[in-house]
Structures are given as structure tokens and as C-alpha cells.
Amino acid sequence: MARLLVIDDEKAILDLVKNGLEKDGHIVTVCESVADVTINALKNYDLILLDIMMPDVDGFMFCKKIRGIVDCPILFLTAKVMETDIIYGLGIGADDYITKPFRIGELRARVTAHLRRERREHHNTLGFEQEIKFDLSSKELFIKGKKVDLTKSEYEICEYLARNRGQVFTREQIYEAVFGFDGNSDNSTIATHIKNIRSKLAGYGVTPINTVWGVGYRWEG
Structure with a gap:
């Protein structure tokens, strides 16, 4: 149906x-x-x-x-x-x-x-407004048909937030979801990753990741 x-x-x-x-x-x-x-x-x-x-x-x-x-x-x-x-x-x-x-x-x-x-x-795909599409098999993000040059960590952060669109996550929650409890970095690196992701996505005219001040980040779609 x-x-x-x-x-x-x-x-x-x-x-x-x-x-x-x-x-x-x-x-x-x-x-x-x-x-x-x-x-x-x-x-x-x-x-x-x-x-x-x-x-x-x-x-x-x-x-x-x-x-x-x-x-x-x-x-x-x-x-x-x-x-x-x-x-x-x-x-x-x-x-x-x-x-x-x-x-x-x-x-x-x-x-x-x-x-x-x-x-x-x-x-095997996840799509959103503004022609944003995740290829879940190849772990690649496309905007308006063009592949976005993301690092592995940047992609994982994007996919995690996008899969849970509208939900707010702290830096600690994002870090644990992407890198696990045994990750080798500090969760403060999430802020740096988010900054880099935003810069790359802005080049395609989209800004899906919003900051909820004092709490964390969410994907608005």
C-alpha cells in the first residue's frame, strides 16, 4: 500500500x-x-x-x-x-x-x-528536504546530487543526528554514539567536528545542524 x-x-x-x-x-x-x-x-x-x-x-x-x-x-x-x-x-x-x-x-x-x-x-538511503541524502551502504552524504567531502567521523556524526532528527543530543551523547565509551579523544572534539561539518554543508547552501544553547545539537532537516 x-x-x-x-x-x-x-x-x-x-x-x-x-x-x-x-x-x-x-x-x-x-x-x-x-x-x-x-x-x-x-x-x-x-x-x-x-x-x-x-x-x-x-x-x-x-x-x-x-x-x-x-x-x-x-x-x-x-x-x-x-x-x-x-x-x-x-x-x-x-x-x-x-x-x-x-x-x-x-x-x-x-x-x-x-x-x-x-x-x-x-x-539503504536516508533523505531529507533540500535534496540531502545519505547513502547508508557507502557511508556517503550527498546534497543536490553532489557528494560532500566528509571525514569518517564527520559523516558518522551527521548520520547519527539525522537518524534522530529533531532530538537534542549533548556533546557527551554524540561522542559515545559515534566513538563509543572507549574513544581516545575528549568529547570537546565534537564541537570542532560540528564546526567543520557546518562549514562544509554551508558550501552547499544548507544548515541542518542547529545549536540548542546550554544543551547540545540537533538535526532540523
Whole structure:
């Protein structure tokens, strides 16, 4: 079961897609306009189906607006079949195209395939707003698709805080979690590591680690 959002100005299309995808056990929300969509609610969806040609804001513009906010697959529903349109859409962050008219069986299969791939990828990744993504297998941090040059200790601190987003940790707690009780350094080194991490992340325009004065640090996401 997945949470899906479908945006299309044709009610007949919305009814067809909603009925078809609900047969696969998904929770489907439909909207006839992007104006009906709350940006903050987008993070709750596992996949978005988006029409391109709509009267208020077209799908291209909306995709560009939300791509940095959501990490889920975005699939265009469109009658546009020109190669230039397809290339442009994929270039701004879409994951796939489904051309109208379409068979509902094909749409269901495409949605299932994208959700299956996402589950495989997210099993070993941790993603946040501002296109921050941790590759938990390779122990690497990426921002906007670019690898951040972190030391092993810096990465471990980032991952620990990110896994516990919103929770405040003292320097002692971070030190014990990352280096263990038998670490060879003093927990005051955590402040230095945090300073270095912030400097590196600021180079990518993000500042997810906040100081809670008199207490410690937390990852805001």
C-alpha cells in the first residue's frame, strides 16, 4: 500500500486513475488543480501523478517548484509526445511519462514498478528536504546530487543526528554514539567536528545542524 497523489484537470481521468490504483490497495488523493495542493502535505505521498497541460499552473512549473521538496517519484500524465517535451520534463525532475490516452493496466504496472524501485533504494538511503541524502551502504552524504567531502567521523556524526532528527543530543551523547565509551579523544572534539561539518554543508547552501544553547545539537532537516 502506498499514498498516491493524482493531479489532473479532467475529472474523468481522475476517476479512472483513482479506481484503478485503489484496486492495488493504494490510498489515492485526487486534485483537479495544483491550487488544491498544500505544499507541506506533499511530503506525505509516496508517488505523484501529474498532468502537464492544466489551466492555472502547468505540470512543468509545478514539478520544478516541488522537486527540491519531495523525493518521491513524479510521473507525468500527458498528451505531449514531442521528444523535446519529454527531455525537458525528465530534466526538471520527472521520473517517467505516461502518454494519454493510456491503458489503466499499463499505468498500474508503471506505478508498481516505481514504488518497488523506491523501496529498494530507500532501504539503504536516508533523505531529507533540500535534496540531502545519505547513502547508508557507502557511508556517503550527498546534497543536490553532489557528494560532500566528509571525514569518517564527520559523516558518522551527521548520520547519527539525522537518524534522530529533531532530538537534542549533548556533546557527551554524540561522542559515545559515534566513538563509543572507549574513544581516545575528549568529547570537546565534537564541537570542532560540528564546526567543520557546518562549514562544509554551508558550501552547499544548507544548515541542518542547529545549536540548542546550554544543551547540545540537533538535526532540523
